[in-house]
Amino acid sequence: MDGVTHTRTTRLERGRGALGPALELVHTGRAPTRAVLTSELGVTRATAGAVAAELEALGFITVDAHPTAAAGTQGRPSHRLFIAEQGPVVLAVQIHADGYRVALVGLGGRIVATTSGCGTIPADPAHILSEAVRAGSGLLRDSGRRCLGAGLAVPSAVAEPDGEALNPLHLAWPAGAPVRRLFLRALTEAGVPGVTPDVGFSGNDVNLTALAEHRHGAGRGARDLLCVASGHRGVGGALVLDGRLHSGSSGLALEVGHLTVNPEGAPCHCGSRGCLDVEADPLAFLGAAGRPPGPEGSLLKQATDLLREEYADPSIRAAGELLIDRLGLGIAGLVNILNPDRIILGGLHRALLEADPERLRAVVADRSLWGRSGSVPILPCTLDHNGLVGAAELAWQPVLDDPLIVLGAEATG
Amino acid sequence: MDGVTHTRTTRLERGRGALGPALELVHTGRAPTRAVLTSELGVTRATAGAVAAELEALGFITVDAHPTAAAGTQGRPSHRLFIAEQGPVVLAVQIHADGYRVALVGLGGRIVATTSGCGTIPADPAHILSEAVRAGSGLLRDSGRRCLGAGLAVPSAVAEPDGEALNPLHLAWPAGAPVRRLFLRALTEAGVPGVTPDVGFSGNDVNLTALAEHRHGAGRGARDLLCVASGHRGVGGALVLDGRLHSGSSGLALEVGHLTVNPEGAPCHCGSRGCLDVEADPLAFLGAAGRPPGPEGSLLKQATDLLREEYADPSIRAAGELLIDRLGLGIAGLVNILNPDRIILGGLHRALLEADPERLRAVVADRSLWGRSGSVPILPCTLDHNGLVGAAELAWQPVLDDPLIVLGAEATG
DNA sequence: CGTGTTTTGTTCATGTCGGATACAAAGCCA
DNA sequence: TGGCTTTGTATCCGACATGAACAAAACACG
Known part of the structure; x- marks a missing residue:
């Protein structure tokens, strides 16, 4: 039916219609059913139905075949929308004073798999980043999920646009270490795929905590x-x-x-x-x-x-x-x-x-x-691992802005 | 029985295509010609042409019939876009310690006409607001321009969403005076038209200075x-x-x-x-x-x-x-x-x-x-009367967001 | 138990908007 | 005068959301 489509994105890019907002609603848990999706988006049932079908076709969500009626409601029960069980994930890495933690994070901030490494952080950021990314790559292989991107949290202010850790507190890293570039290189070397050429984002961990809590926690x-x-x-x-x-x-x-x-x-x-x-x-x-x-x-x-x-x-x-x-x-x-x-x-x-x-x-x-x-x-704050989930949010963001970019990137886990 | 729903505009409202961004470019002086408009919007020449034609039809801009080629350029010279000479304006009012100032402000932050009143501010905000609005109404009549809205600047923090002046410094006003409501009433009584039912915005004057300088001055x-x-x-x-x-x-x-x-x-x-x-x-x-x-x-x-x-x-x-x-x-x-x-x-x-x-x-x-x-x-800061221009920005904003709303409001100056 | 009522999902025709392309226009330069 | 470059326009088309009609799946109630 709706074919391969899609030409160039314009500079007016509005996020490609209702798909992005819809995925964001699913992501933040505000779209439990098609009916709610309809009202939250403020579109017609026809549009919401089409959007939900496309999100399903893209592998982000599943729709239950036989909805059960909620007690005390009238009318035809609405099909519920679930985040796909084996849907895509992003790779999140957090560096802290005692080591690192890696996770695969699905839609909704769900930690699908996680592992960690302990020990003192070596002075060369590239080492621990490589180690963490390799661990994440292993998680990806084991899970069989598709990876759409990666995000990094470090205990330091991160300068834009280059992604340098200005004050890596309590790590032996040199101030100004180009963590984004190093992270990107580690991802490339480990063969971790992503949806955009500049996959890989970094941010200071309190920022990412705030982001995670805003999307999925107390915020x-x-x-x-x-x-x-x-x-x-x-x-x-x-x-x-x-x-x-x-x-x-x-x-x-x-x-x-x-x-x-x-x-x-x-x-x-x-x-x-x-x-x-x-x-x-x-x-x-x-x-x-x-x-x-x-x-x-x-x-x-x-x-x-x-x-x-x-x-x-x-x-x-x-x-x-x-x-x-x-x-x-x-x-x-x-x-x-x-x-x-x-x-x-x-x-x-x-x-x-x-x-x-x-x-x-x-x-x-x-x-x-x-x-x-x-x-x-x-x-x-209410979330566990909110820095990690926040790092994942950074990686999810381009997908939430335009879910169709996943069509452009061919990659499987 | 069916379909009665969905009278309201969609919550996805993106500001009605490229018209809003185009008007904003004109407003901030970043669209001197059709060609520049094309590249700034990132759309095709066809679209930019259509948008410019529509802005002209709406009375916001004029296009010169016989463009003169800029020296040292090749190719067909681009038609220049001008803010319409007799285009619509908004009414801006500023209250300060020594009196008030009123102005009609056109696109581009241009002060078309202005007048002021001096003297101590009476304790009742309604008085001076009425006086200022009546003066503005006179300016409007004299100018023959169409009025699209009105904005107010006061030397006080203004609490949202009700528009109360919390700390009207150096005025005899009571703290918490509902200046937005009083301003709205003065506008209604003076018969000043606007494009939306809730025409009339208020804001503290430093905020408005910042807004004006951002759009038209050092910012x-x-x-x-x-x-x-x-x-x-x-x-x-x-x-x-x-x-x-x-x-x-x-x-x-x-x-x-x-x-x-x-x-x-x-x-x-x-x-x-x-x-x-x-x-x-x-x-x-x-x-x-x-x-x-x-x-x-x-x-x-x-x-x-x-x-x-x-x-x-x-x-x-x-x-x-x-x-x-x-x-x-x-x-x-x-x-x-x-x-x-x-x-x-x-x-x-x-x-x-x-x-x-x-x-x-x-x-x-x-x-x-x-x-x-x-x-x-x-x-x-570089602008004169930046508080006044900022107040006008508040009134212009709905028009910049969706220029077509001027079609809904029938009003002439 | 069958019939309305309510709510939800789907199909299809319609309309709007911007892109793509081809072509025309208006200036330089030789 | 004929290229060359840049700008403006006409036309077609695809994408996407609307709106209305219809179908489906529950409850309510005689």
């Missing part, structure tokens, strides 16, 4: 989503605007670690004092609690364990409240500048929020300018 | 544009992302006045100390210069006159450098958070930049995190 439905998180050392931030990551003109936006939250605070390597980076990270909490970091477990784990298990201890509680107050001050400043409609917190900050939700919300409300802004919801 | 071509300005008291900010004003989820974004730039500084009404609002506005400069404000001339005028005429005086220079350092600190913080690709300064800050451009750029580069971010261009 669902938010228009302007602010994410603040502290994993190991330092504090990171990210902003999703209208469903797109705002990473600034050169990829360096939301470096929130150097907001001043304690004028008499500790000196920071940025030259100032009392930056969020040194006042509200796990090390700062352990210091305030009078528990110097021990050898076992990451700083984050030590700090969150303390918060979760010993918050009754007055000195721990005092340290927690101190950090909450500092964090709240920083967040209030961000609220005044960005006026997001939701804030989500990860890592240590999630644990702080869960230890005493009211205090943090009160501080933010108190220090942000307008009462209305003070009522912005503050929630904990 | 042309920037993708992420940050604007910081200080007019009378306090400091305002605004951000344009991808050509759209980012005003936050409730219209309160970029309230940059309460960034801390001097931990030992003066107390601010927000409860903190050393906020940009009280450390880098005209009053702060006059105080630092040892010149208490005099009775004649606005604070802004007194401050900028001092900067422009007496910068050789060491005490004036010292005060200027002090404010530049504080401003630079605040801007550096914003650069770290927003990573814009251009910054423009208005009001006092423009004068500070012009007094010593290198110092400000050096401070920002020094305090922003990455050298690359430090190289962000910092420019002075």
Whole structure:
């Protein structure tokens, strides 16, 4: 029927009709049935039916043959749409202080297969990237799935457009390592296919956490989503605007670690004092609690364990409240500048929020300018492996923008 | 029985083809000829020709009948596109501390006619809005132009979605005055037509300055544009992302006045100390210069006159450098958070930049995190009446999004 | 139990929009 | 004057969404 089609994309490219929006609805779990798809897209049943048929033909979804009627509804039951069991995936790689993790991630942010490697990260980024990509390539072979792209998360700000890791914190990597290029080369050498010639995206892990949570977690439905998180050392931030990551003109936006939250605070390597980076990270909490970091477990784990298990201890509680107050001050400043409609917190900050939700919300409300802004919801992150899922989102994005590009790339797993 | 559904326009509305983008190109001066329009839109000559013909039929543009060849070019000379001489306009109103100003603004941000009224602003916003709108209505009658909408600029943060002036600085208005509703009512009573039922938009004046400069001034071509300005008291900010004003989820974004730039500084009404609002506005400069404000001339005028005429005086220079350092600190913080690709300064800050451009750029580069971010261009605003032009942009926006809506509204000036 | 009612899915004719191509027009250059 | 280059236009066609009519699959109710 509808043939091979498709000439050139114009510069007015609107994302090729309703296919892209439809796939995005499926991806974010907002299209459980054809009927919902119809209303969400705002098109006629005819169009939604055609779109669903095309998504099925492309292998993204399956439609149940014999729908069961939901209880208490009238009319003909709508066919349900499922993400295809053996549908395409993307390869996601995350580098962290203790090693790497690789996953195949399907539509809907579903982790299909995952593996990881531990050990100290060598000084040459190419080594660990190659190792991770080879591991991912093995997962791909085993799964028999088609791969549409790959994404990378690193614990560093990533400069656009070249994809250089500017401050690879707590890795032995040189500053400015061209991680995107190295990742691309590793993919090419391992023979990992993709849908576009420039397959392979990279991004700093807090940015990707925000993206993942926006699509599949605590940020669902938010228009302007602010994410603040502290994993190991330092504090990171990210902003999703209208469903797109705002990473600034050169990829360096939301470096929130150097907001001043304690004028008499500790000196920071940025030259100032009392930056969020040194006042509200796990090390700062352990210091305030009078528990110097021990050898076992990451700083984050030590700090969150303390918060979760010993918050009754007055000195721990005092340290927690101190950090909450500092964090709240920083967040209030961000609220005044960005006026997001939701804030989500990860890592240590999630644990702080869960230890005493009211205090943090009160501080933010108190220090942000307008009462209305003070009522912005503050929630904990909810996804596992959200950095990894976020890296996958980067790779999925071109497919969501135009699902038909998969026709151009011939590749099988 | 069937098919009653789907009266409404599709939610996929992409802005009706290439017409909107084409009008926007004309509006921003990037479509001088049909040939340029063709390449800028990325469509075929046939399409661009049809689009230009339609814009001409709608009365937005005129096409010269006998193009003159540009020197040194080969081939058939392209017909030039002009904004129609007697084309439609929008009504722009700006309220400021000393009165109001009204203008008819055509495509391209061209002020076609303007008038103003002086005097103290009465406590009831409805009065001055009515007076201004009546003056604008008179301008419209005299001009004989068709009016497509109206926009309002006020010196206050404006809360969305209701359009309330939260902090009408230096006006006797009550906080929370529903200026959008009052403006709409004044428009209706004066019989000013528009293209949509909810004609009439309002916005804080720094936001609108940013919008105007982005479209027609120093911000042309920037993708992420940050604007910081200080007019009378306090400091305002605004951000344009991808050509759209980012005003936050409730219209309160970029309230940059309460960034801390001097931990030992003066107390601010927000409860903190050393906020940009009280450390880098005209009053702060006059105080630092040892010149208490005099009775004649606005604070802004007194401050900028001092900067422009007496910068050789060491005490004036010292005060200027002090404010530049504080401003630079605040801007550096914003650069770290927003990573814009251009910054423009208005009001006092423009004068500070012009007094010593290198110092400000050096401070920002020094305090922003990455050298690359430090190289962000910092420019002075260039437009006259940029708040007024920005208010007009708000009114033009629906037309730029879909030029065909003018067909639905029957109205003549 | 059969008949309406409601909701969903599909088929087909229609219309709009932009692309592709061929051709015409309007200037340079020799 | 005849190429050469660039721009504008006429015509055809494909892509895609609409709208209406029809078919299908459930429930409601006498």
